[in-house]
Amino acid sequence: MLLAMTLSACFSLYRVDIRQGNQISQEMVFQLRPGMTEEQVRFIMGSPLLQDPFRNNRWDYVYRFSPKGKLEESRRVTLMFADGKLVSIEGDVIAAVTPDAASQPAAKP
Incomplete structure (x- = not known):
């Protein structure tokens, strides 16, 4: 009985790290x-998980x-996308530019 309790405790201690979907970084x-x-877009982000x-x-x-x-x-x-071109970005990760800012020239450092 002691052996059974010891073995059952060993099986419940280890849990696997689970990663699902596309790794999304702020840099991407x-x-x-x-x-x-x-x-x-596919080159930068990879294939979408859901289409x-x-x-x-x-x-x-x-x-x-x-x-x-x-x-x-x-x-x-x-x-x-509209006509095969990216038009909007939504979600938890913040985009670098908005569609209005994209039409303005970038400032030079």
Whole structure:
């Protein structure tokens, strides 16, 4: 009986770190600019985790990290396209520019 209790305690101590979806970093999102093609976005972000079959102009990137079974990090980014060009960025990770700021020239250092 003591052996059974010891073995059951060993099995409940270890939990696997679970990573699901696309790894999304702030640096990746900072590289995105309105007007980029789908190929350029795919080069930066990778293939989207979710792509709506009824609205192929929306790409969803989702990332979840659960070390030892407890949710620690969750990120979501939704990209919208029009005519094959990036038009909006929404989600938990902040974009570097807004569509209005993209049309203005960049300041020189």
